[in-house]
Amino acid sequence: MPIVFVHGVNTRKGAKYEKEVRNRNAMFRHLVLSQLVDDSSSACIMNPYWGDAGATLRWNHASLPQSAARAFGRSERLEDVLLGEVATTLPPRPGQSVLVIARESFSRAIDVLFAVAVDLASDGSAGGVVELWTSANDYATRNPRPDWLDSVRNDAEFFARLSREIEDRQPDAATAQAFGPREVWQRVREAMNRIAHSFSNVGSDLLLVSTRRRLHATVSLFLGDVFVYLQQRGDKGQPGPIVQCIIDALVKATEAISDVDSKLIVVAHSMGGNIVYDVLSHFRQDLTCDALVTVGSQVALFEELKLFKLRDLSVPRDPAADRMPKPDNIRHWLNVYDTNDVLSFAASGVFEDVTDIDYVTGKGVLSAHGTYFQRPSFHSLLGERLEEVLQ
Structure with a gap:
């Protein structure tokens, strides 16, 4: 097809x-x-x-207004773009970036987290990240707002609990192993850290300028x-x-x-x-x-x-x-x-x-x-x- x-x-x-x-x-x-x-x-x-x-x-965007022209051409990471869509508030303290999004919408947090993870994946692990998202999305569909969201205190605890919940529900461990679960989960952890870094550097005014x-x-x-x-x-x-x-x-x-x-x-x-x-x-x-x-x-x-x-x-x-x-x-x-x-x-x-x-x-x-x-x-x-x- x-x-x-x-x-x-x-x-x-x-x-x-x-x-x-x-x-x-x-x-x-x-x-x-x-x-x-x-x-x-x-x-x-x-x-x-x-x-x-x-x-x-022909003039390399010389027609753009000055503020936009100065910013144009800077490297813009996927997590910066996605945060402009999903973030309504900044986290109250460091280390709670993904948790804040998850408490607003658990399914959206999963989507953003894995979208950035796919972006970070190597050629060999991109498919594995996508497959892992399928399991995470299935879990989010069955549990739109898990009870444990209120008990975890930061992104690290969120990641640990999410990974445990998903791994406990993996129907085929051999399939997961084929994609290299350690590397796949490492990409997800790295994505979480990138989102946190983006939150710490991008305030609401900067999001508007962006x-x-x-x-x-x-x-x-x-x-x-x-x-x-x-x-x-x-x-x-x-x-x-x-x-x-x-x-x-x-x-x-x-x-x-x-x-x-x-x-x-x-x-x-x-x-x-x-x-x-x-x-x-x-x-x-x-x-x-x-x-x-x-x-x-x-x-x-x-x-x-x-x-x-x-x-x-x-x-x-x-x-x-x-x-x-x-x-x-x-x-x-x-x-x-x-x-x-x-x-x-x-x-x-x-x-x-x-x-x-x-x-x-x-x-x-x-x-x-x-x-x-x-x-x-x-x-x-x-x-x-x-x-x-x-x-």
């Missing part, structure tokens, strides 16, 4: 990009494909990269990539470089379909959703997608503005009742949005036969847009919904 992932704006190659691809692939295999196929280890996952054909800011500069930087590249794409997407006879990149990946994935892997899934984030819709509705209507998942995307907004190549100005005559038909070569369409994500839009009010899914990443405004695919819980939900539509 091939998966093609089409990235969105503000994506450029480098160590951060390579790590994101590795971690996302691991979560696709262990949390999505594992619910759809018997052997997810050999499934084809493709990550076409179009960022090098995107926007280039959000503002991410907003400036992301919006500038978002607009840049959109303008470049619209200007250079070409036509059917001569597709532009971004369109051709995605066409090539979809053709290759289609060729990988077999009796064993009989369905093609396309997952598209942000601007990637607009590109995929353009490709399937106009450039290559001969290509078929069994399931299209648009995440944090603007497909409905682009259609409201009639920006796609497939441009039918007769729809809608009655906005309250009329919808744009879903392209026939998209068999199932799931659209995931977060009301906290200012760059994501619902689609069912514009298109026929599309299922909107409201996924809550946390409390962040801009951070929500970039962290869907860094959360184990998102991939688990995605696997469940794909299993429903593809079964």
